[in-house]
Amino acid sequence: MPAMREPGTQTPWHVFEADKAEAVDILNTRLDGIADHCGELFPLYRPADSAVWKLSRRGSWLGGLWSGCWWQRAAQSGSPRHLAHARASCQRLESMLAEPSLNRSFVFAYGAALGSERMECPEAHALAVRAAAALAEDYRPALGGWLLGPGLGAGEHGARTLDIDALAPTLALLHLPGDDGLQAMAHSHLRLCLRHLATASGAWAHQSSIGLDGVWQTARPGAWARGQAWAMLGLAEAVRHMGDAYAEPAEQACRYWMRRWGEAACGALPDPAELDGCAVAIASLALLRLARLLPESAALREQACRQNARLAAQVRETGCFAGHYYRTGAQSQCVESPCASFFLLEALAEDLRGA
Numbered sequence: 001m002p003a004m005r006e007p008g009t010q011t012p013w014h015v016f017e018a019d020k021a022e023a024v025d026i027l028n029t030r031l032d033g034i035a036d037h038c039g040e041l042f043p044l045y046r047p048a049d050s051a052v053w054k055l056s057r058r059g060s061w062l063g064g065l066w067s068g069c070w071w072q073r074a075a076q077s078g079s080p081r082h083l084a085h086a087r088a089s090c091q092r093l094e095s096m097l098a099e100p101s102l103n104r105s106f107v108f109a110y111g112a113a114l115g116s117e118r119m120e121c122p123e124a125h126a127l128a129v130r131a132a133a134a135l136a137e138d139y140r141p142a143l144g145g146w147l148l149g150p151g152l153g154a155g156e157h158g159a160r161t162l163d164i165d166a167l168a169p170t171l172a173l174l175h176l177p178g179d180d181g182l183q184a185m186a187h188s189h190l191r192l193c194l195r196h197l198a199t200a201s202g203a204w205a206h207q208s209s210i211g212l213d214g215v216w217q218t219a220r221p222g223a224w225a226r227g228q229a230w231a232m233l234g235l236a237e238a239v240r241h242m243g244d245a246y247a248e249p250a251e252q253a254c255r256y257w258m259r260r261w262g263e264a265a266c267g268a269l270p271d272p273a274e275l276d277g278c279a280v281a282i283a284s285l286a287l288l289r290l291a292r293l294l295p296e297s298a299a300l301r302e303q304a305c306r307q308n309a310r311l312a313a314q315v316r317e318t319g320c321f322a323g324h325y326y327r328t329g330a331q332s333q334c335v336e337s338p339c340a341s342f343f344l345l346e347a348l349a350e351d352l353r354g355a
Contacts, residue, residue: 016309020348023312027345028073030320035085042066045335048322058095061103061152064111066338067093072345075118083119090115090124097134101151101158102166105135109169110342113176129177136182145189161209164197164227167234175241190238198249202256204231225261226279232257232286239293250290257283258303266306273332277314277323278340280307284347288354301354308351311344
């Protein structure tokens, strides 16, 4: 494993480029073994201390990220086999169209829209357009956006909760068809999230629930690293599609991440319940995307590249990325998942493109 940058040293982030490329190869090759294991089912997670994957027929919210891993690989390799696997996996997502959850944005933004954007797959494009239309049917004009919804196990709590996790895929999915009405909904939902989940310091709450009395109860901002990372990724999507009006909150969110978790994210993660490798990968991707969009953003890129170097070293050491702290029944533990792998692959690819 390569020596990592210690606080106070000035190791240039670019010396780890070969290590990051090797980590991408390891993760991509690992997809073959996982696919052999799960067959026609979707892999959800594998506990770090087990060789057995939890499998699902429909895929839950993670199914689209599994398909997304194959769209990524097909775009990188140009292999007809990888493209065929991505297409077949994408087609199996259709049953999630009516799921009463905003988190189905994960399914179709990464499992279908990504195939449209990167591989110009007409079937993937058609499915993503249908998903955007289905999402629009659940839009709440009086609220100006979407609550999480009761589906995918969220129950009554989800039916009254505004949740940050799906902000990025929701914005991406609604902008794909090029429809002004869908884009207006996306813009309104973003403003709803800014109003109830953001703070002036740049810290974001991951949820806020509305009671029967109409009063919002908001989680403590900045308490959960992955919630902050989801917010950063959503704001990167907002700046990409909606322009500089959202540059300031995007940069504030990134600066908060760097103040709160910047050093920890480049070293050994002390408490995965607060800061796990999946959160670091999502944050790295957001930082790198915003570094391309915002002026004077070299510090964002350097932070992301240092974080990626640490995660790449973990992959090279273990042969996988079991960096997702996830509830598996009665307990939470670190698992390997399509979510963690997808966002690390995206972050490393973005990193290497700019190297």
